[in-house]
Amino acid sequence: MLWKIATFNVNGLRARLPIVVDWLKKQQPDVLCLQETKCQDQDFPYPAFQEVGYHTYARGEKSFNGVALISKAPLAEVWPEFGDGLPDSEARLIAGQVSGIWIINTYIPQGRHPQDPAFTDKLGFFDRLRNWFNRRFRPDQPLIWTGDMNVAPDKLDVYDPEHLDGAVGFHPLERQALAEVAAWGFIDLYRQFHPQDQQFTFWDYRLAKSFARNLGWRLDHIMVTASLAQVAKECEVDVAPRGLAKPSDHTPLWAVFELEQLDPD
């Protein structure tokens, strides 16, 4: 059975609903992970997803952040927060299990500026995630950690690595923090399939014609454990939604797996 997962930072789900629903209908992922839904759960547009055959699991808050899992099959289990004893005040994590795979969907803090306390919080969020993976999972399980990580891992992943070195999103400390969580047991699936390609997932609204000039960043990632990396067939960025009218500043990333080849365990 071919099984498809996608991730999309929508930058306001209600503003982006036509683009998201059209994309879902055309691309038919088994699970779509959303970030920056920017709506409280009572305002979430559940019917739009139900109408196209999907189950929705959302964790929102007023105005900011917000994550959701949109799944063809009902999820067997859902965790809408870390539940690790620390405050879960911001809606930045939702995890769900389906077809024996745990999907961890995160919206990592952007960090604002390397001198801002929010940047320290961003680094702390990666630490917290690594501890959480340690306690809840093992690297030999089939896990997918995906979402907007707000970090470009390497020089190839930003439009101007010399100029952007030290900027938020491409600061050595956050690149290290992302790498340390990945070192727990994750493979950057886009890079597995495209070791040399420069392909961005985000183009800033504030930079004039950034998309047309391809001045972007690869901030959205599908990280998988080894058992899933072995059965992955494809991993691609779909740039088309970024070129539509009223786009998000991000565009979807997706991957396909052959689950029959996955070792039952």
Add this chain to the structure above:
DNA sequence: ATGGTTGAATGTCAA
């Protein structure tokens, strides 16, 4: 140059 645009909410913050 320290800008620019967008969403949610309707102040202005966050990105």
